[in-house]
Amino acid sequence: MVVSCIMPRWLAHCVVVLAFAALIGLAFARVDSTWNWQGVWAYRAKFLQGFCVTLVVSLSALVVSTLVGGLAAVMLGSRSTLLEAAGRVYVEVIRGTPLLVQLLIGFYVVASAVGLENRYVVGVLVLALFSGAYMAEIFRGGMAAIPQTQRDAARAIGLTPWQSLRLVILPQAVRHVLPAVAGQFVSLVKDSSLLSVIAVSEFTLAAQEVNSFTYSTLESYLPLAVGYLLITLPLSSLSRLLERRFKYEA
Amino acid sequence: MRLQIDGLVQRFGTATVLDGVDLSTPDVEALVFVGPSGGGKSTLLRILAGLDVPVAGSVAFEGERLPREESALRAYRRTVGTVFQSYNLFPHLSGLDNLLLPLVHVHGLTEAEARERVRGPLERFQLAEHIHKRPAELSGGQKQRVAILRALVVQPRRLFLDEPTSALDPEMTAEVLQMIGELKSTGTQFVLVTHEVGFARRVADEVAFIGDGRVLAHGTPGEVIDRCPVPRVHGFFQRILAES
Numbered sequence: 001m002v003v004s005c006i007m008p009r010w011l012a013h014c015v016v017v018l019a020f021a022a023l024i025g026l027a028f029a030r031v032d033s034t035w036n037w038q039g040v041w042a043y044r045a046k047f048l049q050g051f052c053v054t055l056v057v058s059l060s061a062l063v064v065s066t067l068v069g070g071l072a073a074v075m076l077g078s079r080s081t082l083l084e085a086a087g088r089v090y091v092e093v094i095r096g097t098p099l100l101v102q103l104l105i106g107f108y109v110v111a112s113a114v115g116l117e118n119r120y121v122v123g124v125l126v127l128a129l130f131s132g133a134y135m136a137e138i139f140r141g142g143m144a145a146i147p148q149t150q151r152d153a154a155r156a157i158g159l160t161p162w163q164s165l166r167l168v169i170l171p172q173a174v175r176h177v178l179p180a181v182a183g184q185f186v187s188l189v190k191d192s193s194l195l196s197v198i199a200v201s202e203f204t205l206a207a208q209e210v211n212s213f214t215y216s217t218l219e220s221y222l223p224l225a226v227g228y229l230l231i232t233l234p235l236s237s238l239s240r241l242l243e244r245r246f247k248y249e250a
Numbered sequence: 251m252r253l254q255i256d257g258l259v260q261r262f263g264t265a266t267v268l269d270g271v272d273l274s275t276p277d278v279e280a281l282v283f284v285g286p287s288g289g290g291k292s293t294l295l296r297i298l299a300g301l302d303v304p305v306a307g308s309v310a311f312e313g314e315r316l317p318r319e320e321s322a323l324r325a326y327r328r329t330v331g332t333v334f335q336s337y338n339l340f341p342h343l344s345g346l347d348n349l350l351l352p353l354v355h356v357h358g359l360t361e362a363e364a365r366e367r368v369r370g371p372l373e374r375f376q377l378a379e380h381i382h383k384r385p386a387e388l389s390g391g392q393k394q395r396v397a398i399l400r401a402l403v404v405q406p407r408r409l410f411l412d413e414p415t416s417a418l419d420p421e422m423t424a425e426v427l428q429m430i431g432e433l434k435s436t437g438t439q440f441v442l443v444t445h446e447v448g449f450a451r452r453v454a455d456e457v458a459f460i461g462d463g464r465v466l467a468h469g470t471p472g473e474v475i476d477r478c479p480v481p482r483v484h485g486f487f488q489r490i491l492a493e494s
Contacts, residue, residue: 156299158324158328
């Protein structure tokens with residue numbers, strides 16, 4: 001306890017990471033396996049290509065899902081019962097069904113019906129719609145957390161509803177939703193691994209293929225863990241940075 | 251200002267908060283509403299400030315009726331200033347940015363013009379030193395004085411102050427009351443809801459006693475506070491003045 005109080009944060013992080021790595025290493029050492037890194041190394045280009053696809057697909061879906069989530073949050077808060085119902089049904093249906101099923105229906109039924117053939121575009125859209133449902137609830141909660149007195153003050157000085165949203169409500173709501181949004185982004189990146197079922201050659205599919213070529217399961221999937229961390233850790237850091245920027249006491 | 255209120259009714263759900271308010275004042279600068287909690291003072295003030303629309307009845311300042319329709323009400327709100335009991339400063343902005351926001355975004359001043367506009371008042375009310383802090387770093391009295399300034403710097407026709415000292419300790423209350431007293435001496439018109447009877451007596455040109463959703467008495471401070479013939483009103487002030 002005393003040590004943790006005086007230890008710098010970066011050092012504390014290093015200690016914990018090393019301890020964790022040592023534990024995992026011990027566990028691996030007990031499993032009597034011979035490593036076949038050479039076999040897997042031969043497919044490094046495939047890994048890299050898969051990693052890039054995952055990165056691009058995730059970031060695209062991340063942007064689209066923020067827009068979708070924002071739109072759905074507005075619908076959820078709408079005075080029109082029809083819009084509100086549409087938003088509610090969207091959120092509940094998407095959150096209540098597996099992404100796997102959504103991808104299969106989205107690609108083989110909906111996209112086929114409208115003549116959309118690019119599986120990458122379909123993948124990004126389905127992923128964005130999936131994540132957008134969660135974002136909508138996060139945004140709605142963030143807006144609801146702003147007290148009525150703030151809206152009163154905004155009206156009292158003569159702001160229009162749009163100005164009130166832009167200058168008063170959103171800047172405060174951002175601070176409330178940042179941690180949850182960051183968590184949702186991280187989930188989205190990992191959920192993109194399911195795009196392999198519609199044959200999007202992303203990172204997880206690359207690992208699956210390498211595994212089937214080399215029969216070296218651990219060597220094929222360990223780089224996967226490291227690769228996802230390379231995407232999700234910067235997202236978490238960015239979120240913490242933004243949290244500090246938006247920090248103020250209510 | 252001359253205020254004319256006729257048959258004002260306000261209900262929230264099944265609760266009738268204002269039950270036929272009638273009031274006609276002479277041309278006064280400072281109008282003060284006093285009365286028991288839950289009597290409808292704040293509800294009345296919110297309607298006068300254009301924040302709420304009554305169920306029935308009408309309000310007119312200088313013979314000009316308040317609109318009922320939101321965009322016209324917004325235009326009206328831009329010509330007046332409102333101060334709330336809980337300050338309602340924007341917590342994500344510094345005190346200064348709280349002052350600049352309405353000037354820049356509602357009244358169309360440039361940032362430089364707005365800064366110029368607030369400089370004098372900040373000096374005058376000794377707030378220049380703290381104005382770069384966020385609201386959370388200010389004392390309650392400072393927060394309320396910044397909130398009053400935010401309402402004031404847009405040069406409103408009149409101010410509405412809703413129990414501006416109810417959330418403050420006695421020292422900060424004195425600080426805020428002094429500021430309101432100064433406004434009075436420079437001819438700013440205002441309608442004030444307060445529990446500070448002593449201050450009401452000193453600052454008001456006209457006092458209206460609001461209780462049970464009606465105006466139970468109105469007139470000069472002396473007429474209402476010291477020698478009101480209405481037993482309900484007389485008793486109220488007797489109890490309060492006996493305690494202080």
